[in-house]
Amino acid sequence: MSESYEATVTDPVSAPMTCDSNPVEDWLRMDRMPHIWCPGCGIGTSVNCFTRAIEESSLDRKNIAIVSGIGCTGRVAGYLLLDSFHTTHGRALPFATGLKLASPKTKVVVYSGDGDLFAIGGNHFIHAARRNLDMTVLCVNNFNYGMTGGQVAPTTPEFAIASTTPYGSVERPFNLPYLAQSCGAVYVARWTVYHVKQLQRSIREALEKPGFTFIEMVAPCPTLFVRRNRLGDGLAALESYEENAVIKNGADTRECDLGMGGPIVCGKFVDIDRPSYLSNQVAHLRKVLGDRYVMPDAWQGVVE
Amino acid sequence: MNADPRGVLTGSHFLDGDHAAAEGALAAGANFSAGYPITPSTEVVERLAGRFPFTGGTFIQMEDELAASIAIQGAVWGGSKALTVTSGPGFSLMMEHLGYGIMTETPFVLVDVQRGGPSTGLPTMPAQADMMQARWGSHGDYEIIALAPSSPQECFDLMIRAFNLSEKYRTPVLLMMDECVGHMLERVVIPSPDKIQIEPRRYTKKGPGEQYWPYSLEECNDGDLVPPLTKVGEGHFPHITGLTHDERGYPAMNAKSQAVLLGRLVDKIRKNADDIITIEEDGTDNADVVVVSYGITARVCQPAIAKARAEGRKVGFLRLVTVWPFPEKRIRELAGRVSAFVVPEMNLGQIVREVERCSQGRPKVRGVTHAGGAVHDPEEIYNAIREVMG
Numbered sequence: 001m002s003e004s005y006e007a008t009v010t011d012p013v014s015a016p017m018t019c020d021s022n023p024v025e026d027w028l029r030m031d032r033m034p035h036i037w038c039p040g041c042g043i044g045t046s047v048n049c050f051t052r053a054i055e056e057s058s059l060d061r062k063n064i065a066i067v068s069g070i071g072c073t074g075r076v077a078g079y080l081l082l083d084s085f086h087t088t089h090g091r092a093l094p095f096a097t098g099l100k101l102a103s104p105k106t107k108v109v110v111y112s113g114d115g116d117l118f119a120i121g122g123n124h125f126i127h128a129a130r131r132n133l134d135m136t137v138l139c140v141n142n143f144n145y146g147m148t149g150g151q152v153a154p155t156t157p158e159f160a161i162a163s164t165t166p167y168g169s170v171e172r173p174f175n176l177p178y179l180a181q182s183c184g185a186v187y188v189a190r191w192t193v194y195h196v197k198q199l200q201r202s203i204r205e206a207l208e209k210p211g212f213t214f215i216e217m218v219a220p221c222p223t224l225f226v227r228r229n230r231l232g233d234g235l236a237a238l239e240s241y242e243e244n245a246v247i248k249n250g251a252d253t254r255e256c257d258l259g260m261g262g263p264i265v266c267g268k269f270v271d272i273d274r275p276s277y278l279s280n281q282v283a284h285l286r287k288v289l290g291d292r293y294v295m296p297d298a299w300q301g302v303v304e
Numbered sequence: 305m306n307a308d309p310r311g312v313l314t315g316s317h318f319l320d321g322d323h324a325a326a327e328g329a330l331a332a333g334a335n336f337s338a339g340y341p342i343t344p345s346t347e348v349v350e351r352l353a354g355r356f357p358f359t360g361g362t363f364i365q366m367e368d369e370l371a372a373s374i375a376i377q378g379a380v381w382g383g384s385k386a387l388t389v390t391s392g393p394g395f396s397l398m399m400e401h402l403g404y405g406i407m408t409e410t411p412f413v414l415v416d417v418q419r420g421g422p423s424t425g426l427p428t429m430p431a432q433a434d435m436m437q438a439r440w441g442s443h444g445d446y447e448i449i450a451l452a453p454s455s456p457q458e459c460f461d462l463m464i465r466a467f468n469l470s471e472k473y474r475t476p477v478l479l480m481m482d483e484c485v486g487h488m489l490e491r492v493v494i495p496s497p498d499k500i501q502i503e504p505r506r507y508t509k510k511g512p513g514e515q516y517w518p519y520s521l522e523e524c525n526d527g528d529l530v531p532p533l534t535k536v537g538e539g540h541f542p543h544i545t546g547l548t549h550d551e552r553g554y555p556a557m558n559a560k561s562q563a564v565l566l567g568r569l570v571d572k573i574r575k576n577a578d579d580i581i582t583i584e585e586d587g588t589d590n591a592d593v594v595v596v597s598y599g600i601t602a603r604v605c606q607p608a609i610a611k612a613r614a615e616g617r618k619v620g621f622l623r624l625v626t627v628w629p630f631p632e633k634r635i636r637e638l639a640g641r642v643s644a645f646v647v648p649e650m651n652l653g654q655i656v657r658e659v660e661r662c663s664q665g666r667p668k669v670r671g672v673t674h675a676g677g678a679v680h681d682p683e684e685i686y687n688a689i690r691e692v693m694g
Binding site: 063083084085088094100127292295 | 372552
């Protein structure tokens with residue numbers, strides 16, 4: 001696999017446009033296909049990047065759990081052939097917190113949408129990032145609630161149309177990388193689903209890094225957000241990502257706001273080291289309780 | 305299976321009900337708890353936070369009750385035995401995740417130390433006004449198991465029973481305490497580990513890579529409606545969802561799947577009601593009137609019953625140790641031969657409705673209500689007994 005962030009361009013004339021099977025189907029519950037996502041939706045592309053990232057990584061499939069909330073992205077857990085949990089709306093992170101504490105050997109991945117993670121689940125996000133428990137959060141940001149019909153989200157750009165803001169939203173949206181960094185995430189990146197190679201590499205990095213790691217994956221919702229805001233179709237959205245993306249690794253996350261038609265700053269913004277919740281916990285209890293501390297059985301040999 | 309000695313604080317103690325409940329959880333083998341502070345329940349998790357580092361357990365204080373009540377379920381799928389503890393407003397917030405636990409068949413214990421409500425109500429004072437919320441508080445149709453301790457000793461004993469039932473029936477179990485039993489100090493005897501029976505979690509016998517479906521009865525005996533569990537890391541790759549699902553655990557949103565799933569979820573409790581229900585009776589065999597009560601109020605009844613009996617009245621007593629499922633078979637039997645039921649409870653009339661339903665209009669049913677904030681004056685209960693006896 002290329003170590004470069006440059007996408008590999010395949011000649012569209014000589015390359016076959018179809019293949020006999022899905023190249024990542026080993027990772028999918030094929031008995032659940034077809035999936036529910038609309039043509040042109042970016043969630044499937046993100047899943048493709050995710051599966052290729054875990055394939056490349058050193059992770060053992062048995063020790064990866066995927067936890068989703070509710071919504072279109074919430075359905076990701078149901079299509080992946082992993083230990084997979086489709087939880088309640090907004091609560092993927094606290095479920096994942098319990099799961100990780102009970103089974104630290106498990107790489108816990110929270111895969112959910114912007115509404116799920118940052119509106120109803122916003123409180124859990126800030127605290128999960130603060131705690132720095134080892135987990136990777138992959139957020140598909142499609143700027144609205146897809147499953148319920150395109151309502152305004154905490155990520156909807158100012159003045160964009162949504163079904164519950166028919167004349168345009170006047171709220172300032174979250175800048176997700178800035179939020180994640182402020183709360184203590186040790187790895188923060190943003191890519192669009194146009195940037196498949198970069199996204200795949202970034203997911204692998206996030207999975208392999210201890211602590212709370214976060215990636216925003218900007219994706220089109222052609223049926224609702226893209227259509228309502230007259231941005232064309234799914235393909236047109238990808239073209240706009242190509243055109244508007246400004247790749248700036250190490251960018252100041254305060255300057256990563258997303259607006260309608262404005263630049264989409266992409267890249268890896270944060271990659272720092274900070275003691276994780278588990279290692280902190282064990283070190284501290286050993287210090288204050290000495291030999292009397294009894295480490296949970298499932299932590300033995302995993303947490304040092 | 306006997307209790308793991310690590311959690312068992314064998315001996316005779318002077319404990320309040322909250323601390324006794326915590327010790328019951330430890331004795332039952334609980335090794336995970338997530339909570340959020342709320343009076344009058346907080347002492348349970350405070351004790352767990354202090355004790356777990358010596359017993360190989362983990363406590364985490366979450367950001368709210370929604371988080372606490374789902375973190376424990378993540379922990380169960382990670383292989384832990386888990387509980388959360390709350391009171392009134394927190395119990396309301398946990399209702400969605402009670403439903404998630406029922407739907408996904410995740411065993412855990414949820415403790416509600418009841419206080420006066422609605423809303424913030426009486427944070428430091430007792431009530432028994434969440435009994436119907438315990439039964440119906442989460443949306444949709446389901447059956448629930450709820451136990452009501454009357455003393456600190458029973459907070460210990462019934463906590464173990466609650467865990468055992470949750471494992472046996474793969475479902476959340478509610479321990480419905482109240483502020484009085486939670487804060488009352490009494491002698492609590494904790495037996496030695498070999499005297500404590502623990503229901504082990506039933507895991508699938510399938511090996512890694514073998515086809516395991518989280519809701520299949522394939523590994524069950526005839527009539528057993530409880531599928532075996534798995535946990536993460538076993539190579540079974542279960543899919544767990546709160547959506548209506550088939551035996552594979554896959555979403556199956558149609559009327560037929562709904563009927564099949566809900567039928568089994570309800571039947572696994574209803575058909576085992578005799579095993580789940582514990583009631584205590586005294587003098588019901590030849591009683592004219594039976595006093596039906598539970599929790600702290602069952603103790604407050606005693607002077608009233610003693611006074612009436614001293615006057616030669618035939619007063620029986622029935623205590624609901626298990627409140628849900630409701631012991632309707634026994635109440636129906638008694639309804640056929642007593643002249644009245646008297647139902648004292650620290651609310652404005654909840655369980656009395658169940659007694660009325662099971663009585664089917666035959667004996668008189670007289671509730672003795674109390675809005676909460678203090679226990680009944682036994683005189684009110686005595687007066688009700690006299691009134692129904694004419």
